[in-house]
Amino acid sequence: MLRSSSRLLYITRRTIPLIRNSSSSSISLFDSAKPFLDSHRTRSLPFSTTGGQISRSEHSMAATSSAPKSIYDFTVKDAKGSDVDLSTYKGKVLLIVNVASQCGLTNSNYTELAQLYQKYKDHGFEILAFPCNQFGNQEPGSNEEIVAFACTRFKAEYPIFDKVDVNGDKAAPIYKFLRSSKGGLFGDGIKWNFAKFLIDKEGNVVDRYAPTTSPLSIEKDLKKLLGVSA
Template sequence: MTIYDYSAKTLMGEEKPLKDYEGKPVLIVNTASECGFTPQFKGLQELYDEFNEQGLEILGFPCNQFNNQDPGSDEAISEFCQRNYGVTFQMFGKVDVKGDEAHPLFQYLTKEAPGMLTKQIKWNFTKFLVNKHGKVIERFAPQTKPENIRDNIVEEINS
């Protein structure tokens, strides 16, 4: 299996197959609008601006499972991301990323790249780097700033 076996609804409500990203490195992030890590949207957008022309895709998945830190509607989340961080990378509709109701993509990601103490995602802004073949190659903790993933992205782009 790969991420290409999944699809998800965008913030605009359209079903988007992840197969659309085949052949590109992808950074998948569970996001939140009211979290201490929310300013990472700026760094994610900077990575996207720098590397999108070389193939990088960033996929943001809002989640409200951690301290109710993304309670807004998909429309409100979209507006927030645009207004505050100029987000142009693909944002998806709100999903669960842990537990029995976790989106199948996140069930796959956490199986392929379990965390240090638990497989489950422990907080917002957990990041998964996926190679050009749709396989998870690395998981990054929420406190890992996007700029600290830059070398990993460059390596994957050049592979």
Template sequence: MTAFYQLTATRLHGELTPMADYAGKVVLVVNTASHCGFTPQYAGLEALYKKYADQGLVILGFPCNQFGKQEPGGADEIANTCQINYGVSFPMFEKVEVNGGSAHPVFRLLKQALPGILGQRIKWNFTKFLVGRDGKPLKRFAPITTPEKMEAAILAALQS
């Protein structure tokens, strides 16, 4: 079992979820925020999820308040923003830190496997990590990369 599948995370309303639940799927992990210039990417992420879920894509949203305090709310406010404004139906997890000593293990692992322009740090909200069906990190996408621009990489991962 890969290191990714050995991790767990807590869903937005408290359910502990093993990443092993997503074994055999292509996973897109995103650090999100409800009050960010990139927040409209939720709509594109949801569109990708709906389009490819039946082929094995799952998107995991992890709210984070580390960048400009753009995710100040609690679980209910986050859920409402995602659902009411963007129709998000993919799994959302509790608010986490993605940088520093308290970074969530999912992000520690992904940043180590796929360092970015700032090395093993995340630059801003809506950094995205694509994980293959085998649990191995495949590709990192910058916050400015729209969901639509990731579609080719997602398709390639789904077909491998």
């Protein structure tokens, strides 16, 4: 009798509760495995550096908080390859333009950009030019050639940065931010050379202009941000 009791106790401890599916003759082990699955899901959550578990909502909030809030959160390369922290332009109104040297819009845009800059540079206005060769291969030169062209032919005194992509997977982070902040008429992608983004003194993207919009035609919007009446 003692031996039988021992065998019964052993079988009871080893037996996994089985649940028969009412719609078929198969037997499910799901409920028995549920604690294991739940613990597995728990282990897949990220953990904080202090050892505490991070909830999904906290993880989402952390990702959101790290997202750039203004152009001051970006560092770009100048034409010589040196880093430029865009927070150095805090307090200024900016016009960010993707430029090209061999475009049909080159002469008019470079000419008017120089005029706009000369008129308002002493009022806290800056132009940031980013060469781009994605549209008709109309900016094929080196950074040195691009700067020499703009400065010699059009007297550009504003900074010209490293050549970048403005569309696609390899687009410069600053342009991904600009596009997401102000989409165009047919989506957020840049359509051609000389698209323009107007930035206020807090680093916010406040307006976007098509490549065919002449720089002088946005003077009214620029004066409003600068607080210039004349």
